[in-house]
Amino acid sequence: MPEPLRNLLVIVGALATMGLIMFVSQPDPDPFAGDAVVEPPFAPLTYGIHAFVWWDGGWGGQMLDWVSMMRFNHVKHIVAWQDIQPAEGAPFDLSRLEAILAETERRGLRLVARLGHVPPWAAMPGSDLTNAVDFAPRDTAEFAAYCGAVASQFAGRITAYQILNEPNLSREWGGMPPNAVQYVESLAACSAAIRAADPAAILISAGLSPTGNDDAIARRDDLYLQDMYDLGFQQYIDVVGVHAAGYDAPEVGPDDAVAKGGHRWMSFRRVEDLRKIMVANGDAARQVAILEVGWTTNPTDPTYAWYAVSEVEQADYLVRAYTYAADHWTPWVGLMSAIFIADPAWTPDDEEYWFSITDPRLTDGYIAIRPAFDALLRMEKRCGEIVLPAYPPVGETPIEPANPCP
DSSP states (O other): OOHHHHHHHHHHHHHHHHHHHHHHHSOOOOTTOGGGOOSOSSOSSEEEEEOOOTTOTTOHHHHHHHHHHTTOOEEEEEEEHHHHOOSTTOOOOOHHHHHHHHHHHHTTOEEEEEEEOOOGGGBOTTOOTTTOSSOOBSOHHHHHHHHHHHHHHTTTTEEEEEESSOTTBGGGTTTSOOOHHHHHHHHHHHHHHHHHHOTTSEEEEOOOOOOOOBSSSBBOHHHHHHHHHHTTGGGGOSEEEEEEEOSSOTTOOHHHHHHTTSOTTSSTTHHHHHHHHHHHTTOTTSEEEEEEEEOOOOSSOHHHHTTOOOHHHHHHHHHHHHHHHHHHSTTTEEEEEEOOOOOTTOOTTSGGGGTOSEEEEEETTEEEEOHHHHHHHHSOEEETTEEEOOOOSTTOOOSSOOOOOO
């Protein structure tokens, strides 16, 4: 072979090898397609907390002050249909919501309204009126009237609406088997009513409960999400709602949970599985809202005790969860709402009591806070390009900290 040709082949081979090396060493494409989210409804991150101010026992102002102290800017609150229209045919009474919203606005906070708590008179026939937490609406027009009444009264003042909650659980669907068709029908009716009254409001689908069941008691969250995509639910919302229950340390992913002998849903990062379903359904441009994130400290109830943590671990895990989301999930995760500032009526017999970052029991005349409250208050906040540095140690915290987050 002539020398020039031999040299040319050597050069071509070397270039090919270099190209292969460069191809192999390229990072994998983002499986969550974060770059597709170019107009996020919520700033990534948006810090929220689920509070209970409706029946506040006189503590509502203190609860909202706590949210402001924490430098969280959104309050998620249930706007229960049964509270504003307890009897069939009665006019909607929105006076209590007006008072709550006024106090929220006075503190520079924004409200995310969780719609639901269907009154028994409006429940679908066959519902378990004694044991269910919530009910499927019997009539989508009635449900839409409730959604529209709230949105009309408070157009431009309520930032976002979460439409129902955990419909993949029988206990949240009137004790009946979860039914995605019924849920999407209700979602569509409510969505149309809100968009007609307040087009700027952000609409969020119900957060789905991470669960391993696929039976009459529950539908697995990933399967239920695909059911909703099969029904075209995304046309009725702006943001996909998910729940991120804490079963392990926040950094533990679905694959890790399986390797440890568990299931994929037993991880805070189960959210990633649901995001991949969005991407696979061509919905990567839509943002995700984590509507509940928390860890239980319940040491006795066998339903929860198997994954309970200490109060110190609860505080640490919540901070690490927000940090993980800020590092790995923006901009496709926007709103991230912790649970809970406790309802003053809760007792240790209530499931939610053990997830809360405050203790509703009075101590020396005051509602007590738990380590998680202080940890969330002091942690660094990252909202878009804005970074709020971590607070200094106890005793040096400003009383009314400014929060420039949107």
